[in-house]
Amino acid sequence: MSIRVESISKRFGDAVALDDVSLEVPSGSLTALLGPSGGGKSTLLRIIAGLDTPDSGTVTIEGEDLTDAPARQRGVGFCFQHYAPFRHLTVRRNVAFGLEIRRRPKTEIKARVDELLELVGLAHLAERYPSQLSGGQRQRMALARALAIEPKVLLLDEPFGALDAQVRTQLRRWLRDLHDTLHVTTVLVTHDQEEAMEVADRLAVVNHGRLEQVGTPAELYDHPANEFVLTFLGPATKLDGAWVRPHDLTVHRVEDGRPAGDVFEGTVARVTHLGFEVKADVELAGGGTCWVQLSRGNAAELGVAAGQRVWVARSETKAPDRFPVLSA
């Protein structure tokens, strides 16, 4: 069920947290609010939930204007970065909380909680206290607790921010699967562009309190609206005054002859091996530097090494004017 945010502005003292932000989250989508820390994305999420009040603008959920409604009447499920577990309640009672205060019959509560604990894989830990759970387990408990009230929308504030890398990757996949099962409209706040692209089907890039661009991960990656989106979403380097993705460049040995097309001469300054990829910094003969992302195989084949003289070319599969608006 859709969320519509219109012309939201919010200040904290002198600091502008959000400046005239409008955003539509389509029903059933998983949208990521992506941006650097302090950019205002968490504030936007909290405003949607009713935990913060905007200075101006409106919040509409399912066509209902909820700008002035208190958090408890909005029917949103909210997950905090640090999970906010009720420390004095067991996992079961945590999940049951929303149903208990709605005075649902005990048998119904038990059945629903059992179902949810099964769904998040915590059925065997139902009688534990939050302090006895790992971070990932607490996060799943918080999700089950939020889902128990059958929320119209699910809001997740940096849900994987406090977890270690391995658990984070697991939970991302798990969340994506969960969303594909439940289809609850979900908004997720993250500063990790890889996480956003892996989990979400739509991205909304927020920076300095403004919405920079909204679209699918592929749209934003290939057609960024501005330099910020371009550089935030993935690696970027400048060639001949224009931004390109380093993996859209190819390197050719000078002795193999000048390749056709748009080509620049240069010298390899440094080669960095990053496991599956190789990063080559190239000093261009015409001034300036750029870097090229090569596959391991490709790098070995060319024998790329510091001091080597090379041609740098834009891949033939890519149009030469990749980011036309962004030429600097």
Next chain:
Amino acid sequence: MRRSRWRLPLRVAVLGYLALLVVLPVSTVFYRAFQHGLGAAWDAMTAPDALHALMLTLLVAAVAVPLNTIFGVGVSLILARHRFPGAWLLDALVDIPLAVSPVVIGLALILVYGRTGWFGNWLAAQHITVIYAVPGIVLAAAAVSLPYVVREVLPVLQEIGTEQEQAARTLGAGPLTVFRRITLPNIRRGLAYGVTLTTARVLGEFGAVAIVSGAIAGRTQTLPLFISASIENLDTTSAYVGAVALCVSALILLLLLTVTDRHREAWHGRAAA
């Protein structure tokens, strides 16, 4: 180990200190109270003035402790959850009763509520006597024990933060439900300790109560005042028996606190892993 050389002397020193300051004097009081047999002690305790002092002390506690509990939790919530100009002043004001001598508190209360005090005329018109009467004793006891609940509850509130309360709100809980089901269980431990300290202070307060009550036997004499008067009258048995009554009240309190603590331990995860 280097530590072991110091362990024994340290223990002896600490236990000796405790024995000289607390154990020895208190057990002497117990011994003297029952020196002339249980019958004599019973007679002394059930004497009208002694009994009245005990009942009055319990009455004062029954009024002042709930008052300060509600006030203390309220002030803690305001200080922990709201930012407003002058918060530091409120924070500092709460501590005044700890910093200032109880006698000064008593005097100040007389200046405000006494017959010639600020509210004196108005109170007299309403036929309310505060000073040299029970209301004055309650006021004095409440004033000196004001900070304890705040000082125990406020740090806990600051430590737990507001996320649990916010989570409860998004799950549909109103303010009262949030307080009852989330905030209160979280501060229960600190609150129990604060209430215990408050009660101990209220039961044992001497200085402030002595000033405002006039210490009239059988009317405005609390247990500590009764003990003091008994000593002056060389009625040592009554004094010791009164002292024992105070000690027993304190012991019952400590026991109650320990029981609450045990009960609470589980959710801190210390019990089972």
